[in-house]
Amino acid sequence: MSVKEKGYLTTEEVRALPQYPTEEDFKRGPMAVIECPQEIPCNPCETSCRFNAIHVGKPITTIPQFTGENCTGCAVCVTRCPGLAIFVVDKTYSEDMATVTFPHEYRPLPKKGDIVDAVNRQGQFVCKAEVLRVLNPKAFDHTSIVTLIVPQDVVDDVRGMKRLPRD
Numbered sequence: 782m783s784v785k786e787k788g789y790l791t792t793e794e795v796r797a798l799p800q801y802p803t804e805e806d807f808k809r810g811p812m813a814v815i816e817c818p819q820e821i822p823c824n825p826c827e828t829s830c831r832f833n834a835i836h837v838g839k840p841i842t843t844i845p846q847f848t849g850e851n852c853t854g855c856a857v858c859v860t861r862c863p864g865l866a867i868f869v870v871d872k873t874y875s876e877d878m879a880t881v882t883f884p885h886e887y888r889p890l891p892k893k894g895d896i897v898d899a900v901n902r903q904g905q906f907v908c909k910a911e912v913l914r915v916l917n918p919k920a921f922d923h924t925s926i927v928t929l930i931v932p933q934d935v936v937d938d939v940r941g942m943k944r945l946p947r948d
Protein backbone atom coordinates (compact mmCIF):
# COMPACT_ATOMS: atom_id res chain seq x y z
CA MET A 782 0.00 0.00 0.00
CA SER A 783 1.35 3.45 -0.90
CA VAL A 784 2.05 6.16 1.66
CA LYS A 785 -0.83 8.18 0.18
CA GLU A 786 -3.27 5.29 0.64
CA LYS A 787 -2.31 4.40 4.20
CA GLY A 788 -1.59 7.97 5.35
CA TYR A 789 1.62 7.36 7.26
CA LEU A 790 5.18 6.20 6.75
CA THR A 791 6.56 3.08 8.36
CA THR A 792 9.89 3.22 10.19
CA GLU A 793 11.47 1.22 7.34
CA GLU A 794 10.13 3.71 4.78
CA VAL A 795 11.52 6.64 6.79
CA ARG A 796 14.96 5.01 7.02
CA ALA A 797 14.91 4.52 3.24
CA LEU A 798 14.20 8.20 2.48
CA PRO A 799 17.11 10.01 0.77
CA GLN A 800 16.98 12.78 3.40
CA TYR A 801 17.29 10.36 6.35
CA PRO A 802 20.51 11.21 8.27
CA THR A 803 23.49 8.90 7.83
CA GLU A 804 25.00 6.88 10.68
CA GLU A 805 27.87 9.41 10.75
CA ASP A 806 25.35 12.25 11.06
CA PHE A 807 23.69 10.56 14.04
CA LYS A 808 27.06 10.16 15.75
CA ARG A 809 27.49 13.97 15.75
CA GLY A 810 24.42 14.62 17.92
CA PRO A 811 20.81 15.71 17.45
CA MET A 812 19.71 15.52 13.81
CA ALA A 813 16.61 16.61 11.94
CA VAL A 814 14.66 13.70 10.46
CA ILE A 815 12.53 15.00 7.59
CA GLU A 816 9.64 12.64 6.87
CA CYS A 817 8.39 14.33 3.73
CA PRO A 818 8.35 11.97 0.74
CA GLN A 819 5.87 13.67 -1.59
CA GLU A 820 6.33 16.41 -4.17
CA ILE A 821 4.26 19.23 -2.66
CA PRO A 822 4.60 23.02 -3.11
CA CYS A 823 6.14 23.80 0.27
CA ASN A 824 9.45 25.07 1.64
CA PRO A 825 9.26 26.58 5.18
CA CYS A 826 11.74 23.90 6.26
CA GLU A 827 14.30 25.40 3.90
CA THR A 828 13.65 29.05 4.75
CA SER A 829 13.59 28.43 8.51
CA CYS A 830 16.97 26.68 8.68
CA ARG A 831 19.65 29.32 9.08
CA PHE A 832 22.35 26.65 8.92
CA ASN A 833 21.54 25.65 5.32
CA ALA A 834 20.91 22.06 6.32
CA ILE A 835 17.69 21.80 4.25
CA HIS A 836 17.45 22.53 0.56
CA VAL A 837 14.28 22.55 -1.53
CA GLY A 838 15.20 25.05 -4.26
CA LYS A 839 13.29 25.13 -7.52
CA PRO A 840 10.78 23.95 -8.39
CA ILE A 841 9.22 24.36 -4.96
CA THR A 842 7.73 20.88 -5.28
CA THR A 843 11.18 19.31 -4.98
CA ILE A 844 11.49 16.90 -2.05
CA PRO A 845 13.67 18.47 0.69
CA GLN A 846 17.32 17.47 0.72
CA PHE A 847 19.20 17.29 4.01
CA THR A 848 22.86 18.02 4.77
CA GLY A 849 23.62 16.47 8.13
CA GLU A 850 27.00 18.20 8.56
CA ASN A 851 25.16 21.53 8.78
CA CYS A 852 22.43 20.45 11.22
CA THR A 853 22.76 21.62 14.82
CA GLY A 854 19.55 19.94 16.00
CA CYS A 855 18.12 23.35 16.95
CA ALA A 856 14.58 22.11 16.06
CA VAL A 857 13.38 25.42 14.57
CA CYS A 858 12.34 23.55 11.40
CA VAL A 859 10.19 21.24 13.56
CA THR A 860 8.05 24.23 14.54
CA ARG A 861 7.82 25.61 10.99
CA CYS A 862 6.78 22.54 9.02
CA PRO A 863 3.02 22.80 8.30
CA GLY A 864 2.89 19.05 7.75
CA LEU A 865 4.33 18.30 11.23
CA ALA A 866 6.74 16.11 9.29
CA ILE A 867 10.08 17.01 10.90
CA PHE A 868 11.52 15.53 14.10
CA VAL A 869 14.86 15.83 15.86
CA VAL A 870 16.45 12.58 16.97
CA ASP A 871 19.49 12.40 19.25
CA LYS A 872 21.08 8.96 19.31
CA THR A 873 24.04 10.23 21.38
CA TYR A 874 21.99 10.85 24.55
CA SER A 875 23.39 7.74 26.30
CA GLU A 876 24.39 4.19 25.41
CA ASP A 877 20.89 2.82 25.98
CA MET A 878 18.67 5.85 25.59
CA ALA A 879 18.01 8.37 22.83
CA THR A 880 15.76 11.41 22.53
CA VAL A 881 13.10 12.39 20.05
CA THR A 882 11.66 15.89 19.66
CA PHE A 883 8.29 16.46 18.00
CA PRO A 884 5.66 19.19 17.65
CA HIS A 885 2.84 18.94 20.20
CA GLU A 886 -0.13 21.22 19.66
CA TYR A 887 -2.39 19.97 22.46
CA ARG A 888 -3.09 21.42 25.87
CA PRO A 889 -2.28 20.86 28.65
CA LEU A 890 1.41 20.58 27.84
CA PRO A 891 3.46 18.02 29.77
CA LYS A 892 6.23 19.13 32.14
CA LYS A 893 9.87 18.14 32.39
CA GLY A 894 10.12 14.89 34.35
CA ASP A 895 6.58 13.70 33.58
CA ILE A 896 6.18 10.08 32.49
CA VAL A 897 3.96 9.96 29.41
CA ASP A 898 2.77 7.44 26.80
CA ALA A 899 5.01 7.63 23.72
CA VAL A 900 3.24 6.74 20.46
CA ASN A 901 4.25 5.87 16.90
CA ARG A 902 3.21 7.47 13.60
CA GLN A 903 -0.17 5.75 13.82
CA GLY A 904 -0.78 7.01 17.36
CA GLN A 905 -0.23 3.54 18.83
CA PHE A 906 1.41 3.11 22.23
CA VAL A 907 5.14 2.28 22.03
CA CYS A 908 6.48 2.75 25.58
CA LYS A 909 6.41 4.90 28.68
CA ALA A 910 8.83 7.82 28.33
CA GLU A 911 10.22 10.63 30.48
CA VAL A 912 9.80 14.21 29.28
CA LEU A 913 13.24 15.80 28.95
CA ARG A 914 12.06 19.25 27.92
CA VAL A 915 9.13 21.27 26.65
CA LEU A 916 9.78 24.44 24.67
CA ASN A 917 7.14 27.00 23.79
CA PRO A 918 8.80 30.38 23.18
CA LYS A 919 7.02 33.14 21.24
CA ALA A 920 9.36 32.56 18.31
CA PHE A 921 7.78 29.12 17.82
CA ASP A 922 4.44 30.80 17.02
CA HIS A 923 2.26 28.57 19.22
CA THR A 924 3.85 25.29 18.11
CA SER A 925 5.27 23.73 21.25
CA ILE A 926 7.88 21.03 21.00
CA VAL A 927 8.34 18.14 23.39
CA THR A 928 11.46 16.00 23.81
CA LEU A 929 11.12 12.47 25.19
CA ILE A 930 13.80 10.08 26.41
CA VAL A 931 13.19 6.64 24.91
CA PRO A 932 15.17 3.41 24.46
CA GLN A 933 17.56 3.51 21.48
CA ASP A 934 15.77 0.66 19.74
CA VAL A 935 12.46 2.53 19.46
CA VAL A 936 13.67 6.09 18.77
CA ASP A 937 12.85 5.76 15.06
CA ASP A 938 9.35 4.55 15.97
CA VAL A 939 8.30 7.15 18.56
CA ARG A 940 6.87 10.27 16.92
CA GLY A 941 4.59 11.74 19.54
CA MET A 942 2.82 11.25 22.85
CA LYS A 943 -0.75 10.61 23.92
CA ARG A 944 -2.66 13.76 24.79
CA LEU A 945 -2.87 14.48 28.49
CA PRO A 946 -6.37 14.60 30.00
CA ARG A 947 -7.79 18.05 30.54
CA ASP A 948 -7.98 19.23 34.19
Ligand code: SF4
Pocket residue numbers: 812813829830831832833834835851852853854855856857858859869
Ligand atom coordinates in the same frame (compact mmCIF):
# COMPACT_ATOMS: atom_id res chain seq x y z
S1 SF4 B 1 17.24 21.16 13.37
FE1 SF4 B 1 17.95 23.32 13.06
S2 SF4 B 1 19.88 23.09 11.95
FE2 SF4 B 1 18.84 21.11 11.77
S3 SF4 B 1 17.70 21.22 9.85
FE3 SF4 B 1 16.30 21.92 11.47
S4 SF4 B 1 16.51 24.17 11.54
FE4 SF4 B 1 18.27 23.33 10.40
Ligand code: SF4
Pocket residue numbers: 815816817823824825826827845861862863864865866867
Ligand atom coordinates in the same frame (compact mmCIF):
# COMPACT_ATOMS: atom_id res chain seq x y z
S1 SF4 C 1 8.03 22.35 5.44
FE1 SF4 C 1 7.51 20.22 5.99
S2 SF4 C 1 5.86 19.62 4.57
FE2 SF4 C 1 6.87 21.47 3.71
S3 SF4 C 1 8.44 20.64 2.30
FE3 SF4 C 1 9.43 20.99 4.31
S4 SF4 C 1 9.29 19.00 5.38
FE4 SF4 C 1 7.82 18.95 3.66
